[in-house]
Amino acid sequence: MFISLDLQSESPIYLQLRNKIIEGIASKQLKPGDPLPSVRNLAKDLGVNMHTINKAYQLLKTDGFIQIHRQKGVVINPDGFPEVTADFVEKIKEELRPMLAEAICRGMTQEEVRRLCDNLYKEIAEGGAAE
Amino acid sequence: MFISLDLQSESPIYLQLRNKIIEGIASKQLKPGDPLPSVRNLAKDLGVNMHTINKAYQLLKTDGFIQIHRQKGVVINPDGFPEVTADFVEKIKEELRPMLAEAICRGMTQEEVRRLCDNLYKEIAEGGAAE
DNA sequence: TAACTGTTCTATAATTAATATAACAGATAT
DNA sequence: ATATCTGTTATATTAATTATAGAACAGTTA
Numbered sequence: 460m461f462i463s464l465d466l467q468s469e470s471p472i473y474l475q476l477r478n479k480i481i482e483g484i485a486s487k488q489l490k491p492g493d494p495l496p497s498v499r500n501l502a503k504d505l506g507v508n509m510h511t512i513n514k515a516y517q518l519l520k521t522d523g524f525i526q527i528h529r530q531k532g533v534v535i536n537p538d539g540f541p542e543v544t545a546d547f548v549e550k551i552k553e554e555l556r557p558m559l560a561e562a563i564c565r566g567m568t569q570e571e572v573r574r575l576c577d578n579l580y581k582e583i584a585e586g587g588a589a590e
Numbered sequence: 591m592f593i594s595l596d597l598q599s600e601s602p603i604y605l606q607l608r609n610k611i612i613e614g615i616a617s618k619q620l621k622p623g624d625p626l627p628s629v630r631n632l633a634k635d636l637g638v639n640m641h642t643i644n645k646a647y648q649l650l651k652t653d654g655f656i657q658i659h660r661q662k663g664v665v666i667n668p669d670g671f672p673e674v675t676a677d678f679v680e681k682i683k684e685e686l687r688p689m690l691a692e693a694i695c696r697g698m699t700q701e702e703v704r705r706l707c708d709n710l711y712k713e714i715a716e717g718g719a720a721e
Numbered sequence: 722t723a724a725c726t727g728t729t730c731t732a733t734a735a736t737t738a739a740t741a742t743a744a745c746a747g748a749t750a751t
Numbered sequence: 752a753t754a755t756c757t758g759t760t761a762t763a764t765t766a767a768t769t770a771t772a773g774a775a776c777a778g779t780t781a
Binding site: 630 | 727728
């Protein structure tokens with residue numbers, strides 16, 4: 460999978476990387492069991508520091524999206540992915556709230572919001588756009 | 591309108607405040623022309639620094655949600671609010687993308703996402719929850 | 722005149738993000 | 752065995768962001 464980072468973004472590099480991999484899983488470009496590059500190799504490829512890669516990997520490991528075998532390497536979790544927990548729903552709602560509030564202020568209808576989400580959902584699932 | 595901040599949150603205070611005011615507008619607790627407290631008074635009420643309040647106000651002014659009259663004070667923009675611009679749609683999509691991707695990884699269906707958004711939209715518009 | 726507005730300036734402290742080296746333990750290939 | 756690769760850990764430094772503090776300014780308003 461090809462990964463591009465925006466070094467000018469206000470979003471931290473390690474978070475961008477974490478999100479790109481999540482998107483890779485969502486679009487099935489990355490499947491359970493697939494290997495990921497070593498922290499050093501990916502760091503070299505992307506032109507960033509090893510620890511930045513490691514930070515992203517640690518996040519993904521903690522959340523259960525990848526497994527890290529100490530000497531074998533890193534793989535997309537072969538045992539499946541975390542469920543839709545109450546914590547996750549709470550997190551997504553609190554992140555979504557400010558966006559939705561601004562959308563309402565700007566006059567977006569519920570129908571328009573629904574269409575935007577629907578389209579984005581499909582776009583992600585098909586691995587499209589922003590690449 | 592009553593405003594509460596979470597000083598333990600990882601989200602900056604000035605952003606929390608900016609978002610609370612946006613949510614106040616979305617729920618019509620704050621209407622065009624309504625006055626907002628002076629930076630000094632609000633700072634005292636919330637127990638934070640004047641400059642932190644000012645930073646939030648400047649954001650809201652730049653985006654067109656409030657007007658700041660140099661000696662009169664701060665009011666919710668009486669001339670209406672910004673439109674749904676292409677920039678805004680782009681911004682909301684890029685913020686939404688990682689959340690939706692993770693939701694997909696966790697097995698949320700499009701229908702479940704739609705329900706979550708619908709419910710949150712209504713909740714915000716009615717000024718409910720998280721208060 | 723006194724008290725209030727937003728604004729601007731300078732300064733400081735704490736935290737976060739990213740980088741740079743270096744070393745370690747364990748596995749693997751030559 | 753030796754060299755090379757894995758993730759991990761430790762220390763250190765730099766830069767940017769966040770929040771605070773105090774002071775001053777220009778222009779109302781009471």
